[in-house]
Amino acid sequence: MSGRKRLSPEVRQEKLDAAHERLVDAVAGLVSSEDWTRYLKAMSRFHGYSAANVAMIMSQRPDAELVAGYRAWQAMGRQVHKGAKGIAIWSPVVRRIETEDPERGEVEVARRRTGFRIAYVFDVTDTEGDEIPLPPARARLLEGDAPDGMWDFLAAQVAEVGYTLAVIPQLPGRPSANGETDFLARQVIVAAEDRSPAAQAKTLAHELAHILLHARGFENRHRAEVEAESVAFLVCHSFGLDSMDYSLGYVSGWSSGSTDQVLATAQAVKQCAAQILGAPEVSAGEKVA
Numbered sequence: 001m002s003g004r005k006r007l008s009p010e011v012r013q014e015k016l017d018a019a020h021e022r023l024v025d026a027v028a029g030l031v032s033s034e035d036w037t038r039y040l041k042a043m044s045r046f047h048g049y050s051a052a053n054v055a056m057i058m059s060q061r062p063d064a065e066l067v068a069g070y071r072a073w074q075a076m077g078r079q080v081h082k083g084a085k086g087i088a089i090w091s092p093v094v095r096r097i098e099t100e101d102p103e104r105g106e107v108e109v110a111r112r113r114t115g116f117r118i119a120y121v122f123d124v125t126d127t128e129g130d131e132i133p134l135p136p137a138r139a140r141l142l143e144g145d146a147p148d149g150m151w152d153f154l155a156a157q158v159a160e161v162g163y164t165l166a167v168i169p170q171l172p173g174r175p176s177a178n179g180e181t182d183f184l185a186r187q188v189i190v191a192a193e194d195r196s197p198a199a200q201a202k203t204l205a206h207e208l209a210h211i212l213l214h215a216r217g218f219e220n221r222h223r224a225e226v227e228a229e230s231v232a233f234l235v236c237h238s239f240g241l242d243s244m245d246y247s248l249g250y251v252s253g254w255s256s257g258s259t260d261q262v263l264a265t266a267q268a269v270k271q272c273a274a275q276i277l278g279a280p281e282v283s284a285g286e287k288v289a
Helices: 009-031 034-043 051-060 070-075 150-160 197-214 221-238 244-254 259-264 266-278
Strands: 067-069 078-080 087-101 106-123 127-129 164-168 179-182 187-191
Touching (some): 067 070, 070 078, 070 106, 150 164, 179 197, 221 266
Antiparallel strands (some): 087 106, 179 187
């Protein structure tokens, strides 16, 4: 394997443990900053969305960054652009229900959900106005060349698990996306336009982690993204490529700055990274034990 020294399983595990600890410490340091506190306070003013609505948003606007209703944006000091196309979501219909208690002769009033209606939200890119606080460490694309042999090493494993690999200028309808894995088509796509070889190799490591950890599906997308990017960080570290500039912002964003969430994924992350680095002959979706 060119570009990487062969290590014993024990030494490799020690190095993975140390690298993962570095990532956790970096997230912890970020969480303690005043900038992060401002960001979380701002985000708390936006509504949370159900899994069904997240799916609806992603199906209509895969590149959506931050969504809220028309009046919610106004409350944040921003105005939706005239003519902007809204993103349809399900909104609960809550009605006032009055019931009479025959024993006490009193009327009780309650608010109950009686159904759903279509409502519309808008992405931040469709608004203008006051600045929205962003995480102090944003994911920044890596620059420069990938370590010798890293791309070929990872590409071979993608093929080994029965997936095809396509490198295209950008993902259709998602110009900001670096890559994606289509589990049904068994294909990994990596975007190349304006992305360095180092950035593309890191993306490939991220998508390979999705194949090994999530091909059978996942319930929590946030956890899945934390896992995949953490694996990519460890794999990059093993090849001598420091992806902290990208991985810290990505992991902290998906985990909402929770070191507990990053730690909760530690076992799966380190075992998946070890599997990639030491045992390429694996099956897609095989559980990393």
